[in-house]
Amino acid sequence: MNQKVSFYTLGCRLNQAETAIIRRGFEAEGYEVVNFEEPSDLVVINTCTVTENGDADTRRLVNKINRVNNSAQIALVGCQAQVQQAKLLDLPGVQWVVGNGAKMELAKILQNAGTDTPQVIAPAIPRESFTIPVIGIDYSRTRANLKIQDGCDFFCTFCEIPFARGRARSREFDDILASARQLFQAGRKEMVLTGINIGTYQFQNRNFMDVLSNLSAVEGVERVRISSIEPTTVPDLLLHHMQSDSKLCRYLHIPIQSGCDGILQAMKRKYCVAEFMDFLRSAYEQVPGICLGTDVIVGFPGESEEHFEETYNLLLYSPFAYFHVFSYSDRDHTRSRKFPDKVERSIIELRSKRLRELSYRKRQNYFKQFLGERVTVLFEQPKNGYWTGLSENYIRIKVKSNLNLENELVPVRLREIDQEAMIGTIV
16 A cells, blocks of 8 residues: 655745645655645655744644644655754654755655654755756646745845755756646646746846746746745846736735835845835836735834834835735844844734734725726636636636636636625626
C-alpha cells in the first residue's frame, strides 16, 4: 500500500507555488496525496517566518496534527525551517526540519533518510540561476503560480527573508516559458508571476520585461498577473506595456511599508514617500481602472503617533484600492530587533485596526466606479450559492449560475457591492 502524504502551506504565493512542485515530487515517488484533514503517514508543512504570527501558526498546526493524526510523521520545510532549526526540531512529532536549500528535493531526501532520530537538513542555499524540472499544479486553484525568481539582496532592517531565502537569483528564461506552456496544456489560463523580488529578474541578457512580453506570446495564455513587486524595481516601460498588452492584468501590488520618510530610512528602504507617490499617481493616470495595492508595517521601532498619522493620511488620500496590514514583530536575524523605542503591542493593535478599517473603505470606494460596467471574470469555484472569480484588475466577483463555470473566462455585468466582493450577472 502506498504511503499517504498531505500538505499545508503557510505564507506567501511563492510558498503555494513551491508546495505544488514538492507535491509532484511525492507523486513521482509513489505517494498517495490526501487532503490535510485526512489521516496520513506524513504531513508536510511549508512554513513562513515573515512575522511572529507565521511562527505561531506552525506551532498550532503541529499541535493539531498531534491531536488528530498522532501517528503521522511531520516534515517542516521552508523559511522558518531555514532560520529556526533547533526550535522546530523540539516540537512534538516533528521528524524532519528541511531548509529552503533542500526542500524542493524533499521526496527523494525522505526516501533515503532514516527515521530513528529527528533530523535537520539545511544545506547552504545556492546563488546560481536555477531550473525547475517539473511543473507544480495546485488543483484547488484555477490560476497558476509561476515561480521566476527567488531570494533578495536588499536586506531591509525588518526583514528576515535574505537569511531564510538566500541571495537573489533568477530562473533560467527558457525554463519559465516551457513551464508556462505546460501549465496552459494542463488547463491554466492565468499565470501569476511569483518570487521574492521579481522585479530584479536577470538571466543572461533577459530582464523582467522580457519575461512579461514573452509570456504574453505563449499560445493559450489568456492572462499574466504580476504579484508583489518592489517599488524601485518596477521597469520604466511597465505602465506603457500594461496599456498596450491586453493579456497583462491591470494590477500592481507595490509595498510601501510606511508613509513616513524617517521610518523608511530606518527600514533601509530604497525610496522616499514623494518618489513612491509620483509613480503611484502616474500608474493611476496612465492605466485606466488599475487596481493598486500595498503592504504596510505598523509599529516599527520608533514609530510615533505623528509618524503613524503620516502613514494613515497618505493611505487615505492615495489611489490605493486596498492594503495588507502587518503588525511589526522582532525577527532573530534582523537589525531592527536591536532598535530602541519599541512600540507597545496594544498600540500596534489599535493602529492596525484603524488601517484595516480604512482599507475596507478604500476597497468599497474602488468598487463603486465599476457598478454597471462589463468585465471579464476567470471563475474559480462555487461558494455559498455563488460562482466566484477574479477580474483582471483583482475584483472578487460573484454570480448566480447553474452552469459549470470553473476555469472559464466569462463576461459579467457588475450590479452591486457585497463587502469584499461585487455581485454581477453573466452577459
